[in-house]
Amino acid sequence: MNKQSISKLNLFLIGLKNRFEENLDIFKGITVIYKAGLKNFKGIGTYDSGKIKFNFNGKTESLSIDELVDKLCSDAINYDSVTLTYSERGTDILIEADNKNVKMKNIDIKEEENDNDSTNETSTLLNRNYLIKVGKADKLLKEIGIMSKEGKIKNDKIRKYNQIDHYVELFDEMLNKLPKNQTLNILDCGCGKSYLSFVLNYYLREVKKIRCHFIGLDYKESVIETSQKIAENLGYRNMEFHAVDIKNYIPKNKINVVMSLHACDTATDMALALGIKLSSDAIVAVPCCHRELLSQYSYEPFKTILKHGVFKARMADILTDGMRSLLLEAKGYDVSVVEYISPLETPKNLMIRAVKIKEENEDAMSEYFSLMSSLNVFPALYNYINQWE
Template identity: 55%
Template sequence: MNKQTCDKIKFMLWGLISRIKENRDFIKSINFKFKSGLKVYEGEYEAEESILNFNGRNVKLEVDEVPDFIAGEALNYESLEFILEERGRATILNADNKNVKTRQVDRVDEEMSDHVTSTSKILKREYYVKVGEANELLKEIGILTKDGKIKNDMIRKYNQIDHFVELIDSMIDEISDVDTINILDCACGKSYLTFVLNYYIKEKKKKNCYFIGIDRSKNVIDASRKMARNLGYRNMEFIEGDLNEYKPDRRIDIVISLHACDIATDMALGQAVRVNARAIMCVPCCHRELLSQYRFDELQPILKHGILRARFADLLTDGIRSLLLETQGYRVSVVEYISPLETPKNILIRAVKVADKNHKAIEEYKRLKETLNINPYLERYMNI
């Protein structure tokens, strides 16, 4: 290629280099190949190690030096194809003496197959995280077998996770004005949900994201770290620790919590309030705290039945949680997460920050607290 073409290559590669710097955590591979006649000469650049491999030799090369190297080598060949593959997309630069151009293509796993159609028929819904497209992820978290089929005992889990993605989708759009969406998963457990959201936000929504998972169990944290390494998800960290002691070192945009037991849910909601999270998605688990506290004499003829008293306590607990979030300026909605036929723990609390304080909600909460003789754990995180 002539010098004019090589100068254009260098200029356009500078644009890609800035993208590599900004999105280093999401880079999957950087490959290139030159052609002369029928011969092809391939190379790759390892951004993490700053090593460029070409023609059988490894060269230590900082990312800023790559454009000069490629443009210099291009003088010796007839054409160039340079491919920057990120999670969810690839940018391809093609060059010869006639033209130098770039294009972007969505990255879809080559494992797309009849499983997409058959799965849709079996599970009777349009999935946000689809078998075929997300096979690498779904295999890693145990939803799929090695040959890409959904495990029978994981259909329910797949449904639950995907429905959570459906419910959070519009919330992601509401806060998409930030360069990177930072998400904290409280009492993350095995982190299935976090991995799926990581995939969906980056590879389907094309939005940069960063995830922090925290849990007291060393075993689940170690397992989550291993899965992140296997998937190449470098935009994640997992912390073994106590939610009440944790202080994030970055802005938190969304706090999520799925089936954190009893007051662990309150700890997650309290953490969200403490870091002034812009949005919250929480699916509570068991409810024990208010069952032994609340008193409602007017309903005693009904609540004398233990099962009714327990169920009323469940509703009361999530209702109080929602009201306390409203006191802190959140717009709250409570929806059915999944069918109660699958699990009675099917309530999802969804909240978006819209104001500093809601004084009407504060007064409503104080009256209810006195009427019901309750002292909710969550209140300790609130300035009311």
């Protein structure tokens, strides 16, 4: 290739260098094909602890991005043309260069064709346009056990697939209320095997092209190890996991979103309290069992109704999540409560979404204190907030 084309190629590669440094967490690899006459010579680069492990002509080197740019340009001198594909999660960048021209374009990764009967049946059955799409998200869905190795949604995972996709849909509705043009730090409290974090990570980075970093917390070492392994298999380097009690966690950076899915009883309150303590921009919780207020509350006007245990238990559920929502409002959050999934699947189907809009709401706080007195309760969320402040 001539010097003019090499010079232009170098400019494009410097742009990729800047992109590599900015988007290191989603870099997948580089493929280079040099052409001389009718022969092709292929080089492959993969991520290697902040560098790129590059194999070409039988030799493998671990190179910094600067060293790789220099090498690619110096090697190109010896060939007629070069085609380079720079791959990130969700996007490929293609550079084609020869003696006449050098051009670059972005290529969004298209969905794969998937004509298997199970997939078509699943889509018809659930009657929804998925955000986490079969085809494009196959690697993710297989790794978290939703899809079989053959590319079919497992029959016993259809419900879970529907649930996580609807969660993403509800989460997506908040995105325009979160900070723009920065990395979103998302904390998953009681993460378990972190399936929801993996799905959100995929959606934010590969579909919405939003920079994000996920932190998963769980006190069980075994599930943290499982999450770390899944992240490694998927190449999701923008994730970290810690075996730690929620109340003992101290973040290194500003937390934008605190989320909790089906954390049992007062573990949900711990997650909400942590979000409030950290002044996170948003808090999302799908509570699970509610036991705490059931043994505490009493309300004389409803005495004859609450003598029936099933009514008292259901009222305890409503009071627990209602008072959680009110306290979030008192702490300056705009709160919405929606059905996460159909009540036919589980009665624990409410999602609490809270977005920070101001510092405090004194009227809501007064209402909260009044309810505590009227119901003779001392909720765990209020207790945790006072302990941690």
